[in-house]
């Protein structure tokens with residue numbers, strides 16, 4: 001990587017190579033070091049348990065977990081939720 005500059009993937013503005021954030025629009029750059037730490041993954045996992053919607057969004061947008069894993073987790077959480085929802089709807093009839 002000898003490039004002196006790169007381009008923001010969001011706005012296309014030229015920014016110094018290795019920038020973590022675009023200096024034009026502030027979007028985090030994909031090739032910047034991400035939250036690979038176990039702590040961040042643990043936080044997302046906690047959110048998935050205690051505040052599922054936010055955890056799901058963070059998982060999809062802010063982790064580099066395998067897409068298959070993300071779908072599996074999404075399926076795991078949606079299925080019981082939907083099943084419970086339908087079950088309660090059915091009971092109310």
Ligand SMILES: [Zn+2]
Pocket residue numbers: 008009010011012013022023024025026027
């Ligand atoms: Zn930008």
